[in-house]
Amino acid sequence: MNYKLTIAWLYPDLMSTYGDRGNIYCLTRRCQWRGIGVSVLPITLENNKQDLKKTDLIFMGGAQDRQQRVAADDFIQNKGPILKEMIKKNIPALFVCAAYQAAGHYYKPYQGDPIPGASIFDLHTEHPGDQKQRLISNCAAKIINPTGLKGITIVGFENHGGRTYLGPKMKPLAEVLAGGGNNGDDGFEGGICRNAIGSYYHGPFLPKNWLVADWLIGRALEKKYGKEIKLSLLPDSEEKQAHQAILEKII
Amino acid sequence: MIRQYFAILIAKLVWKISTLFNLGAGGTWPGELALAIDPFLLKKLAQKLKGTIVIAGTNGKTTTSLMVKTILEGAGFKVISNSSGANLVNGVVSSLIQISSISGSLNGDFAILEADENALPAILDNLSPDLLVCLNLFRDQLDRYGEVDIITEKWQKAIRKLTQKTKLVLNSDDPQIAFLGKNASLKTIYFGLNDKIGQKKTFEHATDSLFCPSCGSRLKFSAVYYSHLGWWQCLKCDLKRPSPQIFNWDSPLPGLYNKYNTQAAAASAKVLKIDEAVIKKGLKRVRPAFGRQEEMEYMGRFIKLMLSKNPAGFNESLRTALDLKANNLLIVLNDRIPDGRDVSWIWDVDFEMIPASIHLTLSGDRAYDLGLRIKYSGLKNYLLETDLQKAVKQAVGMQVAGEKLFILATYSAMLDIRKIISGKKIL
Structure with missing residues (x-):
């Protein structure tokens, strides 16, 4: 059987500051190398909701403040509610950095009123003030949820001022090995709700964490074709080397 | 006063x-x-x-x-x-x-x-x-x-x-x-x-x-x-x-x-x-500045050194090198303070423009990240050498007489390469 997936790339021209494109490259190549048909549908301000509904896997990346403000209305009012529905139906998704924050209930700046989010994830973010340091560094964590990925390490780079706190409907993705994680306090990094993952490991999260990419592809196929589909193994030596090099650098 | x-x-x-x-x-x-x-x-x-x-x-x-x-x-x-x-x-x-x-x-x-x-x-x-x-x-x-x-x-x-x-x-x-x-x-x-x-x-x-x-x-x-x-x-x-x-x-x-x-x-x-x-x-009368398309000679071969430190600049360096018919390319990625600790930006560079026929060598503190990026650009043939001195030697060694080696490097890597070429020790 010829499988085929459509990946929604949310706001590639707005929410794409730190090499976020790497995630799309990783997902598409890993499908192609396995003979899975794949297409990427960029979803930005001008796209309507119906385009989004046709997709099988969702990705949204990080942004600069101004770009995020430009996307915010459309995200909260138009795309957000659709995404929420899709995620409820187990469509897999990845939200990194600013997208992870924006998918929560709100972001509370140090001064001023909270900025509402899309409430896709049960979490909120607070900025502790200029006196508290931004969390900026290479980082690593060990996955605790989902069970299919439990025990593997993830590596990346984080750069955020906001501290994120998960609500009861959100499970933590991983335990911090190095770096700040969600808030620098509780020792957790990222979050997961059904098949939707959020992480502070910004930009190209998936290439060095290729097993997470495969997990997302696996869930997308499972959802679309209604059965478990075993993914063929790929030679991942470059991925392993780059992953290992970061672990050795910081742990 | x-x-x-x-x-x-x-x-x-x-x-x-x-x-x-x-x-x-x-x-x-x-x-x-x-x-x-x-x-x-x-x-x-x-x-x-x-x-x-x-x-x-x-x-x-x-x-x-x-x-x-x-x-x-x-x-x-x-x-x-x-x-x-x-x-x-x-x-x-x-x-x-x-x-x-x-x-x-x-x-x-x-x-x-x-x-x-x-x-x-x-x-x-x-x-x-x-x-x-x-x-x-x-x-x-x-x-x-x-x-x-x-x-x-x-x-x-x-x-x-x-x-x-x-x-x-x-x-x-x-x-x-x-x-x-x-x-x-x-x-x-x-x-x-x-x-x-x-x-x-x-x-x-x-x-x-x-x-x-x-x-x-x-x-x-x-x-x-x-x-x-x-x-x-x-x-x-x-x-x-x-x-x-x-x-x-x-x-x-x-x-x-x-x-x-x-x-x-x-x-x-x-x-x-x-x-x-x-x-x-x-x-x-303008000649290239320090490390910016600077031309040098090493082991009898010609080198053009191009500081390339962010996606917009890197794309332009690549395009310029390819316009100049580059056939031998060394890319060096470091992540020291003057380079920026975060190397995520390499995924915003259009490495896809590099033709498969080019001799490509990768090096630097984050050579493995480059290797991974290049893999996903679809290029299969490249040499990866984490030791910069060896990498420069190997890249020069692949050169046909009369050709130029184009080196695209981040800031601290550019400084190190100048030292290697001028025979100084790198720390």
Whole structure:
């Protein structure tokens, strides 16, 4: 059987500051190398909701403040509610950095009123003030949820001022090995709700964490074709080397 | 006066000591100390000159500075400048102190000062230049500089405080830079490209300013040169690219980005009332700056070294190397402080443009990240060597006589490669 997936790339021209494109490259190549048909549908301000509904896997990346403000209305009012529905139906998704924050209930700046989010994830973010340091560094964590990925390490780079706190409907993705994680306090990094993952490991999260990419592809196929589909193994030596090099650098 | 005298004396002493013992901090330390003793020193020293020119922007500062310097020298002026490693306030002061006498008189007519993006406001607080040249703003080392929009805001505030003495030289093709002139009461001259050659209709992925700096709507571009530089206009609020007064001057160096540097230099020289013929002649004499398309020889082979440190610049370096028929390429990625700790940006570089036939060698602190990036670009054949010295040797070894090795390297890697080539030890 010829499988085929459509990946929604949310706001590639707005929410794409730190090499976020790497995630799309990783997902598409890993499908192609396995003979899975794949297409990427960029979803930005001008796209309507119906385009989004046709997709099988969702990705949204990080942004600069101004770009995020430009996307915010459309995200909260138009795309957000659709995404929420899709995620409820187990469509897999990845939200990194600013997208992870924006998918929560709100972001509370140090001064001023909270900025509402899309409430896709049960979490909120607070900025502790200029006196508290931004969390900026290479980082690593060990996955605790989902069970299919439990025990593997993830590596990346984080750069955020906001501290994120998960609500009861959100499970933590991983335990911090190095770096700040969600808030620098509780020792957790990222979050997961059904098949939707959020992480502070910004930009190209998936290439060095290729097993997470495969997990997302696996869930997308499972959802679309209604059965478990075993993914063929790929030679991942470059991925392993780059992953290992970061672990050795910081742990 | 005594304070100034003392500040210069101490700074000169520290400078001597640090060069004598090779302490390596001679570029910034003396200035730091001098400013602590006399906070107004920069202003005082700059006043002694015929003019000061501050050059800011993500890419092209060093080359543009060199172009302006060469033109002014051709016009018979004595010009002093800071090196790119000394582009914070302390470095700028250090550079001036080095050529000042103890009494504070300067042996020069013009000072050309490169300003780090973050340091520009502080530098402008300390001196009012005759010319402020703003080249472009691209995402670069976000962990250190922060985001493009935040830098623009800081620049806007700093420019608002300048006196009528300062004239602005702005890039008309970069929306955020051009917008700096919109509400400024200062005399402004715009430079840009009006050439059909090199124009594209679509954007590359690495762009930062596609939305109106005034009203936030999506801008319409009728032509794109590279990244977000092009002919832009806002259909909603009528803000549009100002017509550049300076354009289409012949660039002495390859690459679209050097065309922009050339227009910026020519515009600056025009504002300083340099004769057009002298500008033309000066530009012809320009040779590549330190590590910027610098040509060198190593083991009997030719090397072109191109500093490439952010997506917009890297894409332009790659394009230029390929236009020059590069067949042998060494890419070096470091993640030290001057490079930026975060190497995520390599996923915004269009490595996909590299043809499969090219000899490709990868190295640097983050060689494995590069290897992974290259794998996902679809290229299969490359050599990865984490030891930089060996990597340079191997890459040179693959070279056919008469060919050039093109090296694209981040800042600290560029410095190391220059050391390797000149036979010095790298630490």
